[in-house]
Amino acid sequence: MNQQLLMIEDDARLAHMVCEYLGQSGYTVAHAGDGQSGLTALQNKPPHLVILDLMLPDMDGLEVCRRIRALPGALAATPVLMLTAKGDPMDRIIGLEMGADDYLPKPFEPRELLARIRAVLRRHVEGAQPVASSVLRFGSLEIDRDARVVSVSGQPCELTSYQFDLLVALAERAGRVLTRDQIMEAVRGRELDAFDRSIDVHMGRIRAAIEMDAKDPKRILTVRGVGYVFARQQD
Missing domain, CATH: 3.40.50.2300 (Response regulator)
Structure with a gap:
């Protein structure tokens, strides 16, 4: 080819x-x-x-x-x-x-x-791997992009629509460090706050919903001075 x-x-x-x-x-x-x-x-x-x-x-x-x-x-x-x-x-x-x-x-x-x-x-x-379904799976964490449902060990997680979009933006780019601007661009089309700290607040709430311990996160990691990365290997 x-x-x-x-x-x-x-x-x-x-x-x-x-x-x-x-x-x-x-x-x-x-x-x-x-x-x-x-x-x-x-x-x-x-x-x-x-x-x-x-x-x-x-x-x-x-x-x-x-x-x-x-x-x-x-x-x-x-x-x-x-x-x-x-x-x-x-x-x-x-x-x-x-x-x-x-x-x-x-x-x-x-x-x-x-x-x-x-x-x-x-x-x-x-x-490259073919997309078999709309569901992203990382250990016990499942993200159904079509149904817009997130669960951990089968238990649903409470996230706002905006927080769901932020989580998907990170999970679809697992292992890649994203700046706050990149995250905001990935969910463009939504009404976004102009301040970086708004992203930090939402990330804190997402962690509270999907992490075993939000103070010691294993899924969404902070890269100091850069942004966030969604860990590939979990659980």
């Missing part, structure tokens, strides 16, 4: 070289020169993988990656390989925390880029 890639890169010369090289390797590569046009292209024709430059003229690659991870459905899971001219290891750490699947510093060998693309796509395919 011919796999579609999207390269978001403002260096037209580099983008042309990469697109030509990857085209010879069997990929079809679309190119966007800035973050906003890249996000538009991604939604109009979803690619199998995004090659994303960190330094863009309208917004940085971290912001583009954050917006991709806040998109609905399968778009949010689009693999992202981030490119950067920066050598600071902290940039790599932040990029991975924001949801990038891999990270390649410039300058790079085209063959290494190709190898990393293949590795990321292989991991993505191996990790």
